[in-house]
Amino acid sequence: MNLKRCLIWLCCLTALPVQAVELMKWERIPLSVPLHVGQERIIFVDRNVRAGVPPELKGKLRIQSAGGAVYLRPEARFPSTRLVLQDVENGTIILLDISAVKKKGTPEPVRLVYGDNGLKPEEKKSTAGASQPLPPLPVALIRYAAQTLYAPLRTVEALPGVNPLSLPSPESAVSLMPSVPVDIHPLAAWGVGNYSVTALELRNRSRKVISLDPRRIQGRLHSAAFQHHRLGAAGTPEAVTVLYLVTKGQPESAFTAAPAGGKKDAD
Known part of the structure; x- marks a missing residue:
């Protein structure tokens, strides 16, 4: 009976829908993020960032940031435009080139991955010339x-x-x-x-x-x-x-x- 219940539970798990996530690696090159008009796309930055709406996108794009994620919802079409995300803790900049077109379907969430092996900024900087005098x-x-x-x-x-x-x-x-x-x-x-x-x-x-x-x-x-x-x-x-x-x-x-x-x- 226990084996039967286990098999039923596993079948239920495999039947659950899993939303795909698009991985993008941040390597100091602006990342292209296409959007669909009227559809929200989530960017998992995994950092406490702030983002401002470029002047040319006022009234065309809604931006919200919370819990290490940025939520982008375009209300109208617009060409590729540079969006700047800034880490509020250390000032690190992440650049996104976003654009919006009218297209059916909800775009996949994006998760940013980094080439620093997930080290915290203070850990990465601890060996960067600490004994050298500052200019x-x-x-x-x-x-x-x-x-x-x-x-x-x-x-x-x-x-x-x-x-x-x-x-x-x-x-x-x-x-x-x-x-x-x-x-x-x-x-x-x-x-x-x-x-x-x-x-x-x-x-x-x-x-x-x-x-x-x-x-x-x-x-x-x-x-x-x-x-x-x-x-x-x-x-x-x-x-x-x-x-x-x-x-x-x-x-x-x-x-x-x-x-x-x-x-x-x-x-």
Whole structure:
């Protein structure tokens, strides 16, 4: 009788529906996540993250984050758009390229897996040059930001006291380089002591190669650095880079008022 009950129980288990989960490995390359209009898709990040709605998706996308999962529900179609997730504990950035189309069926949940063997940030950083003296704080902030965005998680060097900060508005960033034909989008910000660093994505709008010069930046800043010193023509992989701005105080203090007439191209 016990054997019979066991067999019946096993049959019931095998009959239960199991929802598939799509695994995506985060390796510092933006992950493409397609969405269906009117259908919610769950992203299991397994981290406490915050996500903001890009300005161009306001009214088109609902985002909720809870318990290590991000819930995305598009209300209208939209092309591929960069979504930034930021770990609230250590400032780590995860980039998703989301798009929405009208399509039947509920998309599978996504679970992110990482190439760091699941180690906690403090465990990964414990051997990263703990006995070496830190460089000047502005330099250390830029290095930390660049490593967080581009380097493997296990190689990000510890920066004592660093905390993620609120991002400045995309509208305020327009005033940074009014004479250069680039779109500017804030990605992430961190602070230590009286200094903060803001990482901003620069995207070339013109068909010409642009040589980037810090002297063309307008704002109240302590220092600045580019991830790359040249931008390829619009539509090429080289058309995007990151600008790091170091300021005293909060990130918003770097930006001046936007110039009259909005963006100005220098073609």
